[in-house]
Amino acid sequence: MTRILIADDHDVVRDGLRALIETRGDWTVVAEARNGQEALELATATQPDVVILDYAMPIMNGVEVARQLRARRLRAEVLIFTMHDDDALIRDALQAGVRGCLLKADARSHLFEAIETLARHKPYISGKVSGALLDAALDGRSRAASPLTPRERTIVQLIGEGRTNKEIGPILRISIKTVETHRASALRKLGARNTADLIRYAIRNRMIEV
Structure with a gap:
């Protein structure tokens, strides 16, 4: 079975x-x-x-x-x-x-x-x-590859869903400091300035449903 x-x-x-x-x-x-x-x-x-x-x-x-x-x-x-x-x-x-x-x-x-x-x-x-x-x-030769690591993509998705760093940590079983590190890295790689920019990225890339 x-x-x-x-x-x-x-x-x-x-x-x-x-x-x-x-x-x-x-x-x-x-x-x-x-x-x-x-x-x-x-x-x-x-x-x-x-x-x-x-x-x-x-x-x-x-x-x-x-x-x-x-x-x-x-x-x-x-x-x-x-x-x-x-x-x-x-x-x-x-x-x-x-x-x-x-x-x-x-x-x-x-x-x-x-x-x-x-x-x-x-x-x-x-x-x-x-x-x-x-x-x-x-x-890894994809021209459309995301600049983010898989973990960074997941954190951006959770941010797009409205989750805070404190909420994301337990979900992914990582510390708040690690969440903050990944968030900062995602901001830098995407040329984003703030959370709103990350949310817009998540929407454009079909990471969340709106």
């Missing part, structure tokens, strides 16, 4: 994925999460075989959740589920230890293949993500 966790902040998406998955008698959905923090906690508690993570979730995006799952040495394979096939996202996901990426537009026709492949501990990349894009993600 393949045990699956679904994490997406939209009820209709989770319901649709569950409906598809439950047509398979040898698969079961062990938990559903509405945000990244909940996904991390539930994955730790239920120990699924495959975790389906929406990229653009509140609190922690799918890539940060995947990074923390790896840090906790959970055996689950991660499938990033996203609307966007941009190279920066894929590169960050691969660097975080993600072995699967599926576009939401491909879900109906490719979800089963993706889960089956990951359950065998083999990598799966959605058919619409081109080989050239994957190559760029793997070797």
Whole structure:
């Protein structure tokens, strides 16, 4: 029996994925999460075989959740589920230890293949993500690459969601001083002057939903 966790902040998406998955008698959905923090906690508690993570979730995006799952040495394979096939996202996901990426537009026709492949501990990349894009993600040659590190991107996302440094620290399990260091680095790299500039960056780069 393949045990699956679904994490997406939209009820209709989770319901649709569950409906598809439950047509398979040898698969079961062990938990559903509405945000990244909940996904991390539930994955730790239920120990699924495959975790389906929406990229653009509140609190922690799918890539940060995947990074923390790896840090906790959970055996689950991660499938990033996203609307966007941009190279920066894929590169960050691969660097975080993600072995699967599926576009939401491909879900109906490719979800089963993706889960089956990951359950065998083999990598799966959605058919619409081109080989050239994957190559760029793997070797860092992407022209559209973000100047931020994955951790800086996560902190910018949380700032965009209105989180304070004091709130971000416990979420990412880092000190407030470390949050401040990453925030200052993000400001410098982006040429931003203040929090408002970081929020605008997060919106432009689809890191938060408005």
